[in-house]
Amino acid sequence: MIRITIIGSGNVAQHLIKAFSASPLVEIVQAFSRKKEALSHLLDSEKIVTEFTALKNADLYIISVSDNAISEVSSQLPFKDRLVVHTSGTTSIDVLDSKNKKGVFYPLQTFSKNKTVDFSIIPICLETKNQNDYKILETAAKSISNAVFSISSEQRKALHVAAVFVNNFTNHLYQIGQEICEEHQVPFKVLKPLIQETAEKIKTLDPIDAQTGPAKRRDSVTTNAHLGFITNENQKNIYKILTQSIQHNGKKL
Amino acid sequence: MIRITIIGSGNVAQHLIKAFSASPLVEIVQAFSRKKEALSHLLDSEKIVTEFTALKNADLYIISVSDNAISEVSSQLPFKDRLVVHTSGTTSIDVLDSKNKKGVFYPLQTFSKNKTVDFSIIPICLETKNQNDYKILETAAKSISNAVFSISSEQRKALHVAAVFVNNFTNHLYQIGQEICEEHQVPFKVLKPLIQETAEKIKTLDPIDAQTGPAKRRDSVTTNAHLGFITNENQKNIYKILTQSIQHNGKKL
Numbered sequence: 001m002i003r004i005t006i007i008g009s010g011n012v013a014q015h016l017i018k019a020f021s022a023s024p025l026v027e028i029v030q031a032f033s034r035k036k037e038a039l040s041h042l043l044d045s046e047k048i049v050t051e052f053t054a055l056k057n058a059d060l061y062i063i064s065v066s067d068n069a070i071s072e073v074s075s076q077l078p079f080k081d082r083l084v085v086h087t088s089g090t091t092s093i094d095v096l097d098s099k100n101k102k103g104v105f106y107p108l109q110t111f112s113k114n115k116t117v118d119f120s121i122i123p124i125c126l127e128t129k130n131q132n133d134y135k136i137l138e139t140a141a142k143s144i145s146n147a148v149f150s151i152s153s154e155q156r157k158a159l160h161v162a163a164v165f166v167n168n169f170t171n172h173l174y175q176i177g178q179e180i181c182e183e184h185q186v187p188f189k190v191l192k193p194l195i196q197e198t199a200e201k202i203k204t205l206d207p208i209d210a211q212t213g214p215a216k217r218r219d220s221v222t223t224n225a226h227l228g229f230i231t232n233e234n235q236k237n238i239y240k241i242l243t244q245s246i247q248h249n250g251k252k253l
Numbered sequence: 254m255i256r257i258t259i260i261g262s263g264n265v266a267q268h269l270i271k272a273f274s275a276s277p278l279v280e281i282v283q284a285f286s287r288k289k290e291a292l293s294h295l296l297d298s299e300k301i302v303t304e305f306t307a308l309k310n311a312d313l314y315i316i317s318v319s320d321n322a323i324s325e326v327s328s329q330l331p332f333k334d335r336l337v338v339h340t341s342g343t344t345s346i347d348v349l350d351s352k353n354k355k356g357v358f359y360p361l362q363t364f365s366k367n368k369t370v371d372f373s374i375i376p377i378c379l380e381t382k383n384q385n386d387y388k389i390l391e392t393a394a395k396s397i398s399n400a401v402f403s404i405s406s407e408q409r410k411a412l413h414v415a416a417v418f419v420n421n422f423t424n425h426l427y428q429i430g431q432e433i434c435e436e437h438q439v440p441f442k443v444l445k446p447l448i449q450e451t452a453e454k455i456k457t458l459d460p461i462d463a464q465t466g467p468a469k470r471r472d473s474v475t476t477n478a479h480l481g482f483i484t485n486e487n488q489k490n491i492y493k494i495l496t497q498s499i500q501h502n503g504k505k506l
Contacts, residue, residue: 149443151443180411186404190361192456194363202424207430
């Protein structure tokens with residue numbers, strides 16, 4: 001049984017409290033929140049503390065606060081030599097105060113407030129400074145997820161950049177698709193099954209093998225017709241650059 | 254009961270034959286294929302014809318051949334004043350020979366050869382020159398799909414351009430994500446649940462409301478760090494342009 005304390009009351013903290021509460025391998029010792037009400041729907045009142053000095057002994061402290069507060073919070077903890085980790089995808093393990101043993105416990109997912117999350121399929125990226133700490137972190141992670149990975153701070157940077165491409169930028173392409181539809185009075189929902197299918201394919205195919213379309217076929221009649229059709233210069237520019245990129249197939253231009 | 258003949262033996266033709274065969278509202282009269290073997294796993298031998306002159310009377314002829322063959326095939330049909338449609342997303346209704354009544358029956362999906370397709374959720378985009386023909390086409394489409402839309406040739410062009418963004422370009426962003434992962438020895442599968450979640454969100458949220466990330470937050474510390482991290486000039490260029498586009502939020506630059 002691993003005894004865990006959560007520090008923070010935001011989205012990720014709340015989802016972690018829910019997931020760990022459901023696991024028989026883990027006990028939530030306490031959770032820290034500036035305001036008790038923020039967590040009172042998830043934990044018994046006596047487990048929620050509002051002062052760092054009230055924190056009891058635990059095997060693992062998970063700091064789940066905004067990126068720029070991690071360093072400050074870790075230095076305020078009134079104990080040392082315990083395992084303290086943060087949950088940030090973009091923050092180095094080194095921002096944690098050195099008086100405690102450091103680690104990262106990063107669930108790679110976008111969490112929405114009111115949406116139930118199936119934690120078992122969410123990848124959790126772990127990092128520690130030494131192997132013993134890693135085992136504790138791994139046991140905790142595996143108690144809620146089937147996708148646990150050892151990822152260094154450097155690898156985590158790469159993962160975050162890659163996530164911007166496959167999540168933020170992809171969503172923006174959906175938005176452009178919607179804009180083009182609306183400009184021509186086509187309901188965007190016509191495209192929604194295609195969006196699902198595009199993501200679905202990646203479960204079994206490498207993206208390079210799943211690539212289709214006029215750019216891939218080097219069908220310049222169609223790509224030129226599309227460029228003639230698009231009225232928005234920004235969209236046209238994105239169309240050109242992504243078409244070129246597909247044709248050069250990731251090679252440096 | 255609508256009596257349908259399919260002309261063609263490719264992916265789309267085969268998926269249509271399967272879907273119509275399963276519908277009690279439709280009868281497949283015949284299918285035309287240059288080679289009988291191409292369809293013999295789907296239809297009784299006597300229903301497969303290899304000569305246009307063998308085509309019997311039907312309520313609807315669906316030409317499902319490569320885009321550049323549609324015009325030629327439609328002009329070779331040895332009858333007139335019947336309803337003849339093509340299945341192409343990129344081809345105008347007007348390429349069909351005028352001796353017959355024209356229409357378009359365009360299932361908007363990427364069809365893979367060996368993958369079973371749930372036709373009921375595939376959007377089918379219909380167009381005809383007159384309203385009576387539209388009703389026949391609509392009845393046929395609704396017999397296999399719950400998502401039937403009236404889409405003009407002009408709207409179909411917009412839809413195809415939008416589909417390039419949400420399908421072809423999105424898949425290319427997946428590929429870049431994979432390249433960045435591999436460059437830094439991170440397994441790409443760590444990102445796969447995020448890809449699914451990104452597509453999933455669009456079922457209930459408008460893309461503009463689902464947008465997250467450093468570009469959206471105008472977090473230039475992170476976007477500059479990412480640009481410093483990316484080594485491939487092409488990827489860097491795409492990162493810059495999509496970040497700018499998110500920040501200008503679709504406004505013309």
